[in-house]
Amino acid sequence: MSAVAEAPVAPPEPSAGPRVRRFEWAHTLWAAAKTLRGAIGLVVTLFVIAVGAIGPFIAPHDPNAFVTLPYAPPNAVAKLGGDSLGRDVYSRVLDGGWQILIMAALATAIGVGLGAAAGVSAAYLPGWRDNIIMRFVDVILAFPQLVFALLLVSVVGPKNWLLVIAVGLSHAPQVARVIRSAALDVSERDFVKAVAITGVPPWKVMNREILPNLVTPLMVETGLRMTYSIVIMAGLSFLGFGLQPPSPNWGSMIKDGQGGLTLNPWAMLAPAIMLAILCIGLNTYTDAVTRSALGVDRAEKFALTEVMSATETGSA
Amino acid sequence: MTTVEQPAAAAPVLVAVPHPIRRLLIERTLYGILTLFIVSILVFAATELLPGDAARAVLGHNATPIQLHNLQVQLGLDRPAVVQYWSWLSGLLHGDLGKSLANGESVSTLLAGRILNSAVLVVLAGFFGTVIGVALGLFTAIRRDKFIDHTLSVISLGVTALPEFVIALGFLFVFSTNVFHAFPAVSLIPPGSPPWQSPSLLVLPVAALVVVIVPYIYRMMRAATIEALESEYVEMARLKGLPRTGVLLRHALPNAIAPTIQAIGLSFLYLAGGIVLIEVVFAYPGIGFTLDQAVQNRDIPIIQFIVLLLATFYIFMNIVTDVIALIATPRRRVPR
């Protein structure tokens, strides 16, 4: 599916010259954190991660214990009222983040890892291998991401490890596309060709020369994919195919709370708000990182084509 | 002037290609069919692996083993997988979409109304989303870096981050169940009647979808317009003393259109995926909602058909978008 001639913006250019500045990625991250948007995004994200990590330890009640009446409004026992079975919404919200965060992080790692491997290989290895990989990528890209994950999950059932793999797999093609075009850039450079001529095996070239120059696009991709992982995990849980009861997690709590909106809106609002600010914070910070890496206007266009994620930058 | 930035030194020099549009169409269509074929295999294989027994789903839990076996034979579920696949595929190509496992009715009868319902949502959301997005994009491009521009930019950043079901639930909360009670909380389209006869039921789902896609269109339009406004071509027009609006509309806009059209096309793709969650939130009887239920009921022909339909739509929209973008920018028909 080539978008002939329309490559709205190239992915972030790998740094010029044969060597990368050590820890350049860290500099970019820090520079982003110093901007207003970046600072706000980072703070919000860290706050939610903190809630997710520490929450289970400071919850006043066992998140599965029945402490009040079903959908009871906020009262002395339950600060945010009860959920559909009278469990403490506040405690469940505190306990409801870490599973999604960890699973989303794992799925992102898998997705970016697989996608980068596929993208770099497709860019560097000759001819038909490129085609095969990208055709495979196209097939998976023919589904909306949620539908693909849904299909996989419905085959095996909602097991946690499968959720991670399914979501990770659904990321890989899009990462592959972006990394491939970035890697194409790098592999055309003289220093890479110079190394290749000396007979170093391809996988070493890819590992040692190409990959380190892709740190910036990888970083940006990771941030974006993380946002999607969270969104899709929550969406799957909302549909009932994600994490299973009675485990509290924000996605299924939102679904559970929808039935009691007129009785205790907090059952739905509390997890929804946590999910919302996590997504917004992470997205804002990732946007700041992209700007810091690319400059404002290019970052804008990159982000757009990135999230559209169906454009192909210069392949077949 | 376009927004193309070719990756440096990556594109080889090519000769001008005659009839580039036709060639593109043919190439992409053939290629799309190949992809669809592979997709169909994937879908079929995946659904065949579904655990759970479709025959049980039909007969309910009072079914005896004899009844089950008879039904399985009747539905052809006991044939080898390859035979079933071929029979399904050839049926599809003849317009026979198979029969729903649940009740033997043909899939096309069951889904025709629901496809229409979803199509209405997608078209309406696409239309309003485009209009609003383009208008906002133009507006903020002119008022670049002013307060309104920054505010909208921040808001849109927030909105794109949110999961769409959260947006949909937000609308539900504010406009239907808790704050205002202006709209019904679920879509009560009477069975058999077309969705436009109940416009109030369409408002919230469409609004949610519009909110999901407007940020992309608006941002793309804004970026493209800014770039166009800064081009030499437009500079020239201004230096010639042409009025500002005229410059905007006649010189900048046409060049900003192409990438925006792509954004719009891609928004339709995003809508196709987004309708699953949003239809579920509002219990709107479209194919997204049906897919969710079909997965729960293991109604395999329905799952297969809807997933294949979405994939086809995806591939088709990709082709359409690229062709339109190509047409809209004459200077880019020739790869440089």
Next chain:
Amino acid sequence: MNGATTGERLELAQAMQAEGSSGLGRRDFMRYAGAGAVLLGGASGLAACSSSTSSGTGTTGGTPKKGGTLTAGLAGGNASDTVDGQKGVNNVDFSRIIALYDALSRYDINAQIENGLAESFEPNSTATEWTIKLKSGVEFHNGKTLTADDVIFSLTRVVKGNLGGASSMANIDLASMKKLDDLTVLVPFKTPYATFPAGYTGYYYYLSILPTDYDVHNPVGTGPFKYQSFTPGQTSTFVRNPNYYGSTGGKGPYIDTLVINDLADENTQINAMLAGQADAINLLSFTSIPRVQAAGQILIGTGGGMTPFTMRVDQAPFNDVRVRQAFRLIADRKQMMNLVFGGHGTLGNDIFSPWDPDIDSSIPQREQDINQAKSLLAAAGQSGLTVELVTSDIAQGTTKVAQVFAQQAKAAGVTVNLRTVTATDFYGTQYLKWTFAQDYWYYSQYLPQIAQATLPISPFNETHWSDPTYVALYNQAIAITDPAKRRDVAHQLQAIDHTSGGYIIPYFPPTIDGLSKRVHGAQAGKVGLSFGNYSFKDMWLE
């Protein structure tokens, strides 16, 4: 609780709740039970068991008026809906079947057997032959008169086709079934079957009487409504049968047209009623009661169908009776009812068929006893046991009850891991093989239920219960034609069920239905079917 009036039942239910429940104060539950319907916090509260609900008070009384269209928005249907009188599977099917057809006998709203198309059932002395006399002058919707031929055709169709109701006719001697005259049928069985009418009635909506020329595409029955149109999974339209045999004495049907729509879920149903698009909605959760009451009426049936926990007595750890007994003692039944059903429903004592006159009411009600449970588990060497409970949304509240039980089990040191599967998977290849799961039964009388579930030959023996003493007692019971003597044997069977059976039956779930303000004549029932056995024929519109 047989024969108790609704008022008495209400008071009983309130008294039970007033005793409080673990972890919740008595005062909290007075809110639920309170006469005068005290509301919880703000305008939206959960006012259960208030006097304006249930048993049709507010809907009965007044003179029935003829005419109008009643639109029901029912959940539980799907694309496999049918109007075949003998092939129904889900609740919406049954609502349609009960409208279009009739059976030889059926349940009244108190879950007692009443005659339908049959005038009488007479057994011979050995209970191996039943003579059924039909009512005369009954007409099918196309004008054809009901005769013995139709009954023979209908029963044969079920047995030969191995349809859902076949299990209650298990021992029928089809070849020897014969017509004695136009209105009399002889139904012989290969072994004694003294409980045939009860067995038949338990499945009456699977055993409709059809005409010999029955065509499902143009279905004809003897029911209060006539078929007009039907789209499975979506809607059906029926019209009043002016020649309904049951209308004598000024009884229904009263409405001109009955429209039944399949709606996706509770949210859709409630909104449909609020928008005026549905007059009758079924199977609501108790948390929806305030919203529906504000706009219409609530009908609460106490229910007799069950959603038990099932333990396989032939597999570890449940092959040790002490473990089963311990699990039964873990359940805090009132807490389950309170949290999941707002206190509605009927308390269960691990014995099914609560409304059967054969039930021994002297058996003491089991209560939660965690200490006893722990010592039983210790004696069985199963302290700190971990089990998997398979749960599914096969009926209202089942997955929630599973969560409640899992939480309650922690107090006894038992870890219950929940495995939630879809209903389709639940009834898939593993159905009846799960070690520890829940299930859903419509109401049957006691002895017929045994035939379905707790004999080695039972088609749905999910607990794999196989006890020679038990089987001998059962065989003895079904050969006894004297109900009083049969009851004694039934009591002995119940003693075994209560002590060592594989079921945990903590409650019988309620049916909570909603009606718009203009509907009258509806009564709550005990069978577990909505609207008092989907009795649209008794409803009229103002």
